[in-house]
Amino acid sequence: MNKMEISASSFSGLAARVSGEGAEAWEIHRLALERKDAGEDVLVLSIGEDSDATTPAHIVEAGVKSMNAGRHHYSEMEGTLALRTAIVDHHNALTGRAMTPQHCVVFAGAQNAIFACSLCLLEAGDEVVIVEPYYSTYPATFSAAGATVVKVSAPSENGFEPRLSDIEAAVSPSTRAIVLNSPNNPTGAIYSETLVKAVAELCRSRDIWLISDEVYADFVFHGRHISPSGFMGPEEKCIVASSLSKSHRMSGWRMGWVIGPLALTRRFSALALCLHYGLPPFVQDAAVVALTGPQDETVTMVKEYGERADLVVERLSGVPGLGVFAPNAGMFVMLEVSELTPDATVFAHALLEEAAISILPCGSFGDNVDHLLRMSLCTSQEKLHGACDAIEALCRRLGA
Ligand SMILES: Cc1ncc(COP(=O)(O)O)c(C=O)c1O
Incomplete structure (x- = not known):
């Protein structure tokens, strides 16, 4: 060890729990950015x-x-x-609930809000059920407070929706929370009303928190988002975390929130005091306008993403050896390459080498998703056509 290096034992257990996992899956993205920075014309589809x-x-x-x-x-x-009123008005319109501004606390993005849930609800000995493939920060976020993460699969053959029986089987006497993320990142799946209602029932009957990450709630191009909170009373153990990052292209503004029972929001206010001491007022003022002003740009953007998704699905369906899953929401299309190579990372590296295009192997989204890749739709239709040409050519070469 370098003499100057501070030993791991000098840091908290939390610091260890929030670092590490799944980092190698992002290697492709890192390489793509490195090459782009060096002046190469790389199409980066590895991030949303x-x-x-x-x-x-x-x-x-x-x-x-x-x-x-x-x-x-x-x-x-x-x-x-003003902001909390705008947020709950938006939430109530979406869900039919009657939440008040007191049921809402703002945080610096949904990520910060979900981390606050972890800190306020979980501790060592608790279990928290998450669905795989998951948003890549979940394991670190939910284990930060010492809880154990229990993973339930959302198989592609079930439209990337988890089965209720698998969620029920994952619940133990130690389960403190179940996390749902619908519309889902990375899969673009919207969970059915039957499932979200049943999970709400399960949480109620087992006295478990339901944490619903809904950052893509306004990013739906096929079907309809159903929030599990719509089946829970205002003072039940249900939390919705969301933000303006996706719906209003405000990821850099760091504007998110939680909506939950008053017993929780009181504790969240105390945590907010220690954590950030309030968000910038000008960001909050802009967020009020985002929520209450014209929504045409959001509508146009979501429509455009739907068209891009349809384009990719149409172009890649039928390519020998390649699986392509049509999303209903979000910014990504999932691809499966197990007939061509057992390791999607190999595919991603080959695509970067041969065509200067980066798509992300799903290694950081779960333990059993190494055969999947996530392709971002965050570019023009013209560039997506080019990417589809390159992916098809690589599939044909690997399958030959
Ligand atoms: C599913 C999911 N949850 C939470 C977040 C964090 O969002 P925010 O930018 O609001 O922190 C993201 C961001 O990509 C996400 O995809």
Whole structure:
């Protein structure tokens, strides 16, 4: 060990639990960015972000106006009343519930909100059920407080929806929470009303928290998002975490929230005080405009993503050896290459080498998803056509 290096024992268990897992799956993305930075024309489809597209102008203007008006100071720990009102109005319209601003606390993005759930609900000895493939930060986030993560599969042959029987089987006397993420990243699946209602029932009957990550709730191009919270009363153990990152292209603004029972939001306010001491007021003012102002850009964007998804699915369906799964929401299409190679990483490296295109092997989204790849739709239809040509050519070569 380098003499200057500080030993691992100098850090908390939490610091160890939040680092590490699944990092190698992101190697392709790292390589792609490295080559792009070096001036190469690399098409980066390994991440869900369209860096050419910005937040709608009227929202940016609202943020600037707020800054120019002197909104530079501390603000309410749980978020401004205007913002929490706009958030619950949006939530109630989507779910038919009657939540009040007091049921809402804002956090710096859904990621921060979900981490707050982990800190306020879980501790060593608890189990938390998550569905695989999952959003890559889940294992670290939910084990941060010392809980054990129990994984349930959402198999491709079931449309990437978990089976209720598998969720029931994963629940033990130690289970403290079940996490659902529908619409799902990475799969683009929207869980059926039957499933979300049954999971809500299960949580109620077993006195378990239901944490519903709904960052893609407004990013649906086929079908309809059903929130499990719609089947839970305001004071039941149900939490919705969401944000404006996807629906309003506001990922850099770090604007998210939780909606849950008053007993929880009181504790979240106390945590917010220790964690961030309130979010920037000008970001909150802009978020009010995002939620209450014109939604045409969101509508147009989501429609465009639906068209891109349809394009990729149509182009790649029928390519020998390749599985392609049509998403109903979100920014990705899932591909399966097990007939061509046992390890999707091999496929991803070959695509990067041969065509300068990066798509992500799903290794960081679960233990049993090494045969899957996630292809981002965050580029033009023209570039997606080019990517489909390259993927088809590689499949034909590997299958020959
Ligand atoms: C499923 C899911 N949950 C949470 C997040 C975090 O979102 P935010 O940018 O609001 O922190 C993401 C971001 O990609 C996500 O895909």
